[in-house]
Amino acid sequence: MSPHRAIAAVFAVHGAVAGSLATRIPWIQDHLGLGAATLGLALLCPSIGAFVAMPMASRLSYRLGGATTTRILLALWCVVLALPALAPAPAALFAVFLLYGTAAGMCDVVMNAHGVVLERHLRRPIISGLHGMWCLGSLAGGGLGVLAAHTETDARVHLGTMALLLLVVGVIAGRGLYRERSDGAEPAPRRFALPPKAVLAIGVVGFCGTFVEGASANWTAVYLTEVAAAGPGMAAAGYTIFMLCMAGARLAGDRLVHRFGPVAVVRVGGALAAVGGVMVVVARTPLLCVAGFALIGLGVAAIVPLVFAAAGHAGPTPGEGVAGVATITYLSGLTAPAVTGWVAGGISYPAAFALITAVAVLMVLLSAVMRPRVRPTPAAELTPTGV
Structure with missing residues (x-):
């Protein structure tokens, strides 16, 4: 293998x-x-x-x-x-x-x-x-x-x-x-690696991407049921379509990054997710809602992978950079479903997805921080561990 x-x-x-x-x-x-x-x-x-x-x-x-x-x-x-x-x-x-x-x-x-x-x-x-x-x-x-x-x-x-x-x-x-x-030039990471300064801005993009992804994944079926009056089958299908769109976009994401670069992919992805969010907010029919969630899935799919890659390249070590940004994204994963629920309960479900749409727009505005900043790699040899 x-x-x-x-x-x-x-x-x-x-x-x-x-x-x-x-x-x-x-x-x-x-x-x-x-x-x-x-x-x-x-x-x-x-x-x-x-x-x-x-x-x-x-x-x-x-x-x-x-x-x-x-x-x-x-x-x-x-x-x-x-x-x-x-x-x-x-x-x-x-x-x-x-x-x-x-x-x-x-x-x-x-x-x-x-x-x-x-x-x-x-x-x-x-x-x-x-x-x-x-x-x-x-x-x-x-x-x-x-x-x-x-x-x-x-x-x-x-x-x-x-x-x-x-x-x-x-x-x-x-x-x-x-x-x-390694030849020993790679510095030893800290025992407890909080996000380094080099990856904080990247982490904010990751926070936004995870927020949009986590909130949408957790509330798709509920939103379709409560707002669009979808039946159980359509509500379940909405979540499945959302996940399939994410999977397809991620599998194609490497080719897009190679051709257009991470900044353009994050910028266009954030815009696509924002358009999908607007569709979800204004829609009152199941099909239009599902289409909006599909666009959100397509748009947000490559954000988190690109954030992990950018942090790994920009951090003091790949592991420390990834650990730092992962801490931020998991914090977003913790808060996104709850914040969405609080806004939905306190105001309305469309208001909650208006907030999610605004977070997607913020990704577009911050996309420039994803510009590659690859550090010089110390001399290293990659050898298989298997026999």
Whole structure:
């Protein structure tokens, strides 16, 4: 397996773990008898675990090597997938979700940093395509989860089986990853890597992109139901179309970046998302709303991958740059659904998406900070870790 295919498979496995668990949350809620408030608190735990742990990922990667760290954290996350369905009580579920988020967030950092290293080596953009593979993995994992839920398969059996299967695939993919051997010129990252100054402006673009993406993904079905009077099937289809548009745009994103550059891609993507947001705000029919969400998905798809790539190139080290900007984007992921809900409840759903549209416009205004600022790369040799 080539290094590019190996890291693409790692992203797909990462996405499949997330997609698999997302479909079985209702089973876990019913199994433990959780109320809405308790479930909401439980679902906050993965983001908290990731937010706290991600700043330490670059240091761990420096000590063990990017490839080794990626393999370990991906394996840990695959194993943890089996645990939420086994939790005997809410307190245990909280602890499992904290561990789940810790492994997910740290793996997210190191695999993106590894992608940046490989991108430098190949001298062509690959990060957007890797995130496209994450979307495809998430859709595949979610699809199997929907099938398992439809056939009333016990989530303990389903998630345990998926954990084992994805662990095997992850181990095989990990053998093809590359190990960077530096001459020692690369500085050791800090033990707790808060965002460096060099990536703060990039992080703001990432915050906006994640805000638009997270708010839209979480509220698409609800908006279609409450505002456009869509039925359950159309509401579910709206979310699926949104995700498919994101996956397709990310898979095509590397070619667009290679041809037009990251500034133009972010600028046009932000404008496209803003147009989609306006359509959602003014629409009162399901089809027009779905079209608006599709444009939002197409427009915002490449933003986060480009932010990770830009931060990896601009930071003191790839791992530290990615860790810093990932902390900012995860903070956005924490706040976006809640802020959207507060505005929707306090004013209206269209007002909430007017705010999301304004955030998309802000991405357009800030797009110039994505101009490439590649640091001189120290002498390094990339060698495969597999046999």
